[in-house]
Amino acid sequence: MKDNKNHKIIELDHVVVKLAGDSGDGMQLSGSQFSDTTAIEGHDLATFPDYPSEIRAPQGTVAGVSGFQLHFGYINVETPGDLADVLIALNPAALKVNLKWVKPGAIIIVDVDSFEQKDILKAGFVENPLEDGTLDGHKVIKAPITSLSMNTCLDLGLDAKSSERTKNQFALGMLYYMFNKDIDLAAGFLEEKFAKKPLVADANKAVLRAGYHFAETLEEFDFTYRIKPNPDMKGRYRNITGNTAAAWGLMAAAERAGLELFLGSYPITPATEILQELSHRKHLGVKTLQAEDEIAGINSAIGAAFAGKLAATSTSGPGLALKSEAIGLAVITELPLVIIDVQRGGPSTGLPTKPEQGDLLQSLFGRNGESPVVVMAASTPANCFDYAFMAAKIAVEHMVPVILLTDGYLANGSELWKVPKMADLPKITPNLVKDNDPEYKPYKRNPETLARNWAVPGQEGLRHRIGGLEKEDVIGTVSHDPLNHEKMVKLRQEKVYRVANYVPELEVYGEQTGELLVVGWGGTYGHLVSAVKDLQTEGESISLAHFNYIYPLPKNTEKVLKGFKKIVVCELNNGQFIYWLRAEFPQFQYLTYQKIQGLPFFINELKIKFTEILKEH
């Protein structure tokens, strides 16, 4: 801690920090390091990594800029924040890309070593932005980050390239000083991360401390910030990303159901980490198959479901398209299957690393024939756990495929998650049959849920054959009978409708009636609730209804919609949920707010829009 007599500590409620550099500069690593420390120190937090789809786009260009945004604070932090209070830009391109995402008066720390004329031009600046007034109004700290990092490594025997790559730690060290954070926590992270490369660990730790001490001696830093820990946070927490939470939710469901988990999948951004995480969980009985393609991924999962496993597949939009035929097979064979679609910008390859809510209609309708499946959506990184769990519960209790929608923002973003106890999670009772059940018929149904019973190869006295051809009701033999087909179509539909009897009612954030109801679904929750909360504080008559269950919709949906004079449906696409609501409840007038930029909403733009609507008559 600085004992400089001019030094003052400024207390803040919350702050948004953005780290940006080249995609090889380690921004994601230092971002995770900083968020871990933040969590350990008891701050609520939300993070959002923002990186290009190229692994290493040409160095120094705007295409190659990788960023990591962290919002932490003492109050409930619902989003990674609209605009940054502090930006670290390790090169001119990182500054160019992120300048529009900082607040007026933000602190901008730049690596002056990377501001040579050629670097400046490469980033698309005409003049040096550090000198031409571009940064007027901001507090700019020019630090020779590269050279000081390399100097620090000089005596350690590390090669020049590896030395240069420590520079993210120098910048991080400065941040630790600025926010009065415990540098030993950052050092511990490095020891773990580079356990097998002690030299690299030592160099990074040395550079981290060098950055810290450099900041300490800077005249510009005659202040540091402190954020109080959140007093409402009690209990055990951990920082978790949406993809890890989804993977763990499936595992938790398998444990509660007494089933083994199988995931058949194919790597695809931004869903890959689900497969990666589960492939590391053999010790808990999880089996994964990295299939030859998306199609084999889901078909292997269908095979595993037939064989009695909790079966899942993970993908993103293009992969969901490839899986459509097989989802239809799971519909007609009435096998339990969880399909996690981590949505990204589309169509086609689209924006692989950017979030979008573009797969809702594909999930609802993207198959041949009458092919209803349950569709759900998670709404925060941490509740990907809960909804993956619920998707699995519904799948095995109702014998139905379930599509769970998350998105790149939830998947890679992180927040603090209150660690649950397994025993407190809902029970899961798969619809399994006992050996030699004399009453067994493949398509005999539970009269309440309409779920068919689940007999598994290896079981005595239950041999049967199922498949993609239409089946005769109850007995399950192949049938082309016209009336039987109609009956089976209706049964499969009704089975999905009845899931509504088992899911929670839609909750309204705020008053149950009023002027304006904001409607959202999935990953936009944090932004919508923040905007609504702010306007409520300002005295506006505004509430939020955020959907996690989309097909079937919660039973009280109509009642909720009826309570407001105006309804605005907000989503990150060209109008998909509104299409669904208009079909289901055509009696209401809907306003829309849509954004299709591969970006999350900003709280501020939402507030402006809602205020406008509230003013109109």
Add this chain to the structure above:
Amino acid sequence: MTAEETNMGTYNLTKEDFKSPGPVKWCAGCGDYAILAAVQSVLVELGGRKEDVVFVSGIGCSSRFPYYINTYGFHGLHGRGAAIATGIKIANPKLQVWHITGDGDSMAIGGNHFIHTIRRNIDLNIIIFNNRIYGLTKGQYSPTSPRGQITKTSPEGVIENPFTPGELVMGSQGTFFARAVDTDPKMMKEVLKAAALHKGTSVVEILQNCVIFNNQIHHAITNKETKDDHQIYLEADKPMIFGKNRDKGLMYKNNKLRVVTIGENGVTEDDLLIHDPVNPDNMIQYTLVRMGLPEFPMAMGVIRSCDCNDPYDVLLERQMEEAKRTSKIRNMDDLINSGNILDL
């Protein structure tokens, strides 16, 4: 699946145990009937628990097979049977999983799954019913239709090269490949049993006659008059002899495979190739797979059966056991309370 694992012989089953309650609906005279009968006999011989047997298929005439055999069965999607079967076998490695497919199902729409399943060497028994035509869609050329063949979609003749299924097996580092004809029940039973006992992906190609859309496509190979001269039945460790008079043989000389006559030009039985299906190096086996009329007889029997690597399912179970043995994390509560946690 080995005899040991299936408790061979302890269940005393008969073919009746495997007859499906419903009617079999292939065309009269279809080669598929003979294959079904051979498979049922082999299941009896293997003697395993009938509840542990699963038949999986894709789409096509052959793929109706699971409906006609009284075991667990799954009729999947066109080309995707191998992936479904893979999921079943990984889910429960104790099951004996058969995958029934055709030349269109496995070589065209399912080509990718076919080669990757073989590369993975998961313990499945795959039977390809190769009739060199699309039957269920009524007569279009398939990936194994010969060049020049006139079909409903090749009115001027096929201008593509056909696949030889065995070549794909060899190219995918397959560990087992056998071939048989639908007209020879004894041969079918022998190779199907060998396939079932092999650990790893076993592929059996059966040259099957489509009586409606490609009748007699295999006639030159299967007819009584010429079959002895046009087929060579390969048996492990025996010299490669064939012909009506058992006087022809295969010799490998000057980097070339050739047909020779015993007794001519000083050729004796000792000069002939000895069949070595277990050889990990598949060079000769590959050459045998490619043989065809008119220069060569078609190779029948078990052409390759190599235990050169453990099957995927065995390796996976081994990794699972090792992970369970070494991890301190025993359940989900352990997992979510491990690593970076924060108590407030």
